[in-house]
Amino acid sequence: MAKIEVSDLYKSFNGQEVLRGIDLSVEEGETLVVIGRSGEGKSVFLKHLIGLLKPDRGEIFIDGREITRMDERELNEVRRKFGMLFQQSALFDSMTVGENVAFPLQEHTKMSDREIAEAVRQKLKLVGLEGVEEKMPDELSGGMRKRVGLARAIALNPEILLYDEPTTGLDPILCDSINRLIIDTRKHLHVTSVVISHDIEGAYRIGTRIAMLHQGKLIEIGTPSQIQSSENPIVQQFIQGKSEGPITVN
Amino acid sequence: MMARILEFIGQSIEDLVVEMGKILLLLVQSIQWLVVPPLRWRHILKQMEFVGVKSVAVVLLTGAFTGMVLALQTYIGFKKFNAENLVGAIVGLSMTRELGPVLTGIMVTARAGSAMAAEIGTMRVTEQIDALYTLATNPVKYLIVPRLVAGILMLPFLTVIGDFIGVVGGYFVGVELLGINAVAYMHNTTRYVEMSDLINGLIKSAFFGLILTLIGCYKGFNTQGGAEGVGRATTGSVVLSSILIIISDYFLTALMF
Numbered sequence: 096m097a098k099i100e101v102s103d104l105y106k107s108f109n110g111q112e113v114l115r116g117i118d119l120s121v122e123e124g125e126t127l128v129v130i131g132r133s134g135e136g137k138s139v140f141l142k143h144l145i146g147l148l149k150p151d152r153g154e155i156f157i158d159g160r161e162i163t164r165m166d167e168r169e170l171n172e173v174r175r176k177f178g179m180l181f182q183q184s185a186l187f188d189s190m191t192v193g194e195n196v197a198f199p200l201q202e203h204t205k206m207s208d209r210e211i212a213e214a215v216r217q218k219l220k221l222v223g224l225e226g227v228e229e230k231m232p233d234e235l236s237g238g239m240r241k242r243v244g245l246a247r248a249i250a251l252n253p254e255i256l257l258y259d260e261p262t263t264g265l266d267p268i269l270c271d272s273i274n275r276l277i278i279d280t281r282k283h284l285h286v287t288s289v290v291i292s293h294d295i296e297g298a299y300r301i302g303t304r305i306a307m308l309h310q311g312k313l314i315e316i317g318t319p320s321q322i323q324s325s326e327n328p329i330v331q332q333f334i335q336g337k338s339e340g341p342i343t344v345n
Numbered sequence: 346m347m348a349r350i351l352e353f354i355g356q357s358i359e360d361l362v363v364e365m366g367k368i369l370l371l372l373v374q375s376i377q378w379l380v381v382p383p384l385r386w387r388h389i390l391k392q393m394e395f396v397g398v399k400s401v402a403v404v405l406l407t408g409a410f411t412g413m414v415l416a417l418q419t420y421i422g423f424k425k426f427n428a429e430n431l432v433g434a435i436v437g438l439s440m441t442r443e444l445g446p447v448l449t450g451i452m453v454t455a456r457a458g459s460a461m462a463a464e465i466g467t468m469r470v471t472e473q474i475d476a477l478y479t480l481a482t483n484p485v486k487y488l489i490v491p492r493l494v495a496g497i498l499m500l501p502f503l504t505v506i507g508d509f510i511g512v513v514g515g516y517f518v519g520v521e522l523l524g525i526n527a528v529a530y531m532h533n534t535t536r537y538v539e540m541s542d543l544i545n546g547l548i549k550s551a552f553f554g555l556i557l558t559l560i561g562c563y564k565g566f567n568t569q570g571g572a573e574g575v576g577r578a579t580t581g582s583v584v585l586s587s588i589l590i591i592i593s594d595y596f597l598t599a600l601m602f
Contacts (some may be wrong), residue, residue, distance in 0.1 A: 147475050167483060174481040185476035188467075199480045247480075257479075 098123045098287045104153035113139050115311030126288040128298040131308035137291040145177050146170045178248030179257040184240040186232040192243050193228030199250045218246040238269040258290040277301045295334050368563050378486035388491035396457045397499030403452050404507045411444050412511030416518040433530040434537035436515030441542045445508040450553030454586040458561035462582035465565025466575040489562045500554030501547040545601045553590045560586040
């Protein structure tokens, strides 16, 4: 059984169709990178997987359970299997770094304050940060915020990790370190990951499979080498980063 | 031209009805989440401090000057038929029944309701609310319920302070500055102002506490469009809360007195 199964997913906003029939299955332990141009609905797709958005049509199965028709309480149960890293990290800016990472532990476990403090220290160490518990999120650089966001996302040892453009807006060195972190996290925690990105080099590195979203549909899906040798001109134009071709720039 | 005006009016009314429906829906959701344990006392206390304790200064200031100007105005009118001694009763009745609750409601709207809209709105546009969902924590329960409870509990408390300081301000102007007989002033105040006046005013203030926190949270929760959207949510919450407080004040008064 696939970890994530999406079938015939449709979503439109104000009459404009963003997702037009997505079918996809993600196996346990794999890292699927969804690539595509900005504004193609990649984030919208990701938000459906964790129930932040409800589709107009279609079904999503997580471990065989259909989630699109669940109520909020059932969804919360399923969401505990997930961790999500947001594009801008979405750290709670009224809390310290330590409190941010501790948040899911305080909400969902019966751990003592000391156990939580130790778990927070470990998770931060896992993402390469030490001694930052007392800092406020706005004192951190963009790369560090991403790391804290990831530490918070993995606090409850999730089975599925969702990354919304984890490297957007970072310099090449930071991009590489975040990509490495995604690979290490998969190794350490054996998680299934779905990554949204338009960083094609990063996608080759971290992805076990890559899917390309174009005009609301997945037009190609395969291993990095299959994608590289794709005969689809749209895929080729995108991965080569050319402004001329079947995709027009407006 | 006429058709356009009618269309505009129709659309505005429709928008208003839809918005009221959404606000009521949020209230229903909040009540549903309120009864789901755990009740977050720590959050409620924090909000009580924010809504209540930190509003005391502003309530003291507005309450005192309202009582003072009320004494001044009624003195000028009542002196024309030698009823200056009744100034205290007028100040006491006006403060407890009407001005205490309404002015406190509006001042707390400006101070705390707007801040709630801005804070929750910023959380919305920076995806912190989505992050709460992904961490399997319902934001209505986590963010909104404690604010509503704090508003309902703290507004009566602030109103008592506003009422009291208003009466003190009125006494100061009436007796100390305008020379009304102190004994007559106090006698009339205690004779005409009854406990029921105070309590009905406090019931109204609890409603205003609900209105201003509910609207602040609603506007923040439904913020769209970056920093500009947060600004719109903040002003929108102050305008809508103030209007609803004044309109509901009439109907609550008509219902209770």
